[in-house]
Amino acid sequence: MKAPLNREQTADLLRAHDINLTQPRVEIACVLFSRMEHLSADQILAMVNETSPSASKATVYNTLKVLREAGLVREVIVDPTRVFFDPNTEPHHHLYDVVSGCLTDIPDHALRIEGMPALPPGMVAEGVDVIVRVRSGV
CATH class of the missing domain: 1.10.10.10 (Winged helix-like DNA-binding domain superfamily/Winged helix DNA-binding domain)
Structure with a gap:
C-alpha cells in the first residue's frame, strides 16, 4: 500500500x-x-x-x-447503496463487513483465482475485483 x-x-x-x-x-x-x-x-x-x-x-x-x-x-461498489473510493490503486481485493460497513484490503497474493471465462471477441480483461462479504457468525 x-x-x-x-x-x-x-x-x-x-x-x-x-x-x-x-x-x-x-x-x-x-x-x-x-x-x-x-x-x-x-x-x-x-x-x-x-x-x-x-x-x-x-x-x-x-x-x-x-x-x-x-x-x-x-471505485469499489460493495452493494448498490454503498460505494467507496480507494486511493490504493495497486492490484488487491477487499473484505467487506456487511454489519459494520468496514472495508479492508486483501493483498493480491492472498487470493488465488484460477481460470477465466471466454471473453467476447475483441475484448481484453482489464482486471479482476473480488469483494469477500463477511458478518459475525456468533
Whole structure:
C-alpha cells in the first residue's frame, strides 16, 4: 500500500496528472491521500467541510470522477447503496463487513483465482475485483 501523502505531495500528484488545482480539489484529494482509507463520498464531504465548509456534494463527486479517470483512485461498489473510493490503486481485493460497513484490503497474493471465462471477441480483461462479504457468525 502506498504511504500517506501530505498536502504538498498531494498537490504535486495532481499536477503530475494534469489535474487543475482548485482549493476544493486539493482539499478532497488531501482527505483521500493523507488517510489512505476507503471512504464514501459522504464521508469525504463531511471531512472536507470540517475544516473549510466550501465543498458541495456535486464538487466531491466531480472531483472523485476526475481522480478516478486519472487512475488515482478506484471505485469499489460493495452493494448498490454503498460505494467507496480507494486511493490504493495497486492490484488487491477487499473484505467487506456487511454489519459494520468496514472495508479492508486483501493483498493480491492472498487470493488465488484460477481460470477465466471466454471473453467476447475483441475484448481484453482489464482486471479482476473480488469483494469477500463477511458478518459475525456468533
